[in-house]
Amino acid sequence: MALRTRFTETFGVEHPIVQGGMMWVGRAELAAAVSEAGGLGIITALTQPTPDDLRREIDRAREITDKPIGVNVTILPSINPPPYQDYVKAIIESGVKIVETAGSNPEPFLPYYKEAGIKVLHKCTSVRHALKAQKIGVDGVSIDGFECAGHPGEDDVPGLILIPAAAKALDIPVIASGGIADARGLVAALALGADGVNMGTRFMITQESAVHENVKNAVVERTERDTQLIFRTLHNTARVAANEISAKVVEIEKAGGTFEDVKDLVAGARGRRVFEEGDLNAGIWTAGQVQGLIDDVPTCAELIDRMVSEAEELIKSRLAGMLA
Numbered sequence: 600m601a602l603r604t605r606f607t608e609t610f611g612v613e614h615p616i617v618q619g620g621m622m623w624v625g626r627a628e629l630a631a632a633v634s635e636a637g638g639l640g641i642i643t644a645l646t647q648p649t650p651d652d653l654r655r656e657i658d659r660a661r662e663i664t665d666k667p668i669g670v671n672v673t674i675l676p677s678i679n680p681p682p683y684q685d686y687v688k689a690i691i692e693s694g695v696k697i698v699e700t701a702g703s704n705p706e707p708f709l710p711y712y713k714e715a716g717i718k719v720l721h722k723c724t725s726v727r728h729a730l731k732a733q734k735i736g737v738d739g740v741s742i743d744g745f746e747c748a749g750h751p752g753e754d755d756v757p758g759l760i761l762i763p764a765a766a767k768a769l770d771i772p773v774i775a776s777g778g779i780a781d782a783r784g785l786v787a788a789l790a791l792g793a794d795g796v797n798m799g800t801r802f803m804i805t806q807e808s809a810v811h812e813n814v815k816n817a818v819v820e821r822t823e824r825d826t827q828l829i830f831r832t833l834h835n836t837a838r839v840a841a842n843e844i845s846a847k848v849v850e851i852e853k854a855g856g857t858f859e860d861v862k863d864l865v866a867g868a869r870g871r872r873v874f875e876e877g878d879l880n881a882g883i884w885t886a887g888q889v890q891g892l893i894d895d896v897p898t899c900a901e902l903i904d905r906m907v908s909e910a911e912e913l914i915k916s917r918l919a920g921m922l923a
């Protein structure tokens with residue numbers, strides 16, 4: 600069985616399930632496994648040190664699957680901004696047809712994507728930003744609720760409210776993101792008016808994800824209470840896995856510290872060590888509250904197959920069975 604929605608139609612994907620961009624995690628093997636299983640796998644552009652490395656990563660994914668693959672381009676404030684234009688050029692020249700944009704307004708790059716026939720899925724955290732994205736011509740939006748891993752924005756509106764509010768306000772396909780790990784989340788998102796789901800933390804904890812086993816085991820054991828919000832005082836909130844470093848960062852922030860005071864603690868290179876070496880306190884690493892719903896490490900195909908078949912069961916039996 601397949602679930603057909605406006606998202607699957609517009610983006611040419613079999614199932615309405617997206618693997619969101621993930622720094623240090625969204626590599627070829629993971630993205631290709633998700634796409635091969637009928638979802639939309641997304642390679643994270645900036646995990647590759649150069650645009651040429653990104654070209655090679657896309658080629659590697661293509662060796663594993665010939666189904667559609669997307670690339671995430673996240674534009675965040677940065678002391679040394681990467682050469683975004685060159686990454687975008689690499690994506691276009693590689694023939695990728697779906698881009699996930701995030702972080703800031705994708706408008707400067709939209710004409711290039713459009714000209715290349717690329718569908719753009721913009722990820723944001725509020726209805727007003729989603730409306731803006733629709734206005735400038737993106738093809739769909741992913742909306743991250745407050746429960747999500749990574750940057751939930753500053754409005755603190757959870758998905759249960761944000762998703763239906765967005766679905767009501769928008770005409771383009773809406774993907775629900777944040778807090779989804781299984782068929783229950785998928786069916787709930789569809790009931791709220793979404794056209795599909797985006798998952799980060801859940802796909803990080805799969806066989807094809809290259810993160811260290813210690814990270815996978817930790818997420819399986821952790822509960823929904825084991826995340827922490829850092830950078831609140833800087834108005835650049837990030838939801839991360841609670842650990843010694845996140846606690847230190849919040850302590851410094853509470854004492855009136857600036858970004859300069861936490862810069863070394865939050866360095867990307869330290870976070871990368873968590874994923875590569877498995878030292879859970881080496882740095883900041885991203886995970887969402889949905890950790891509380893994750894209790895195994897399936898392959899991407901097992902995960903997607905069971906989400907789709909259990910969704911069918913939920914709709915046909917549980918929900919239909921409630922009709923008196």
Ligand SMILES: Cc1cc2nc3c(=O)[nH]c(=O)nc-3n(C[C@H](O)[C@H](O)[C@H](O)COP(=O)(O)O)c2cc1C
Pocket residue numbers: 618619620621622623624643671673700701702722743746747748749750776777778779797798799800801803884885886887888889
């Ligand atoms: C390890 C990790 C790294 C992430 N890095 C990025 C990123 O670079 N760009 C981005 O747009 N989103 C990033 N995200 C957010 C995900 O794409 C997705 O929006 C989020 O995980 C959804 O919440 P969930 O984890 O509850 O499913 C990251 C998430 C995780 C878990």
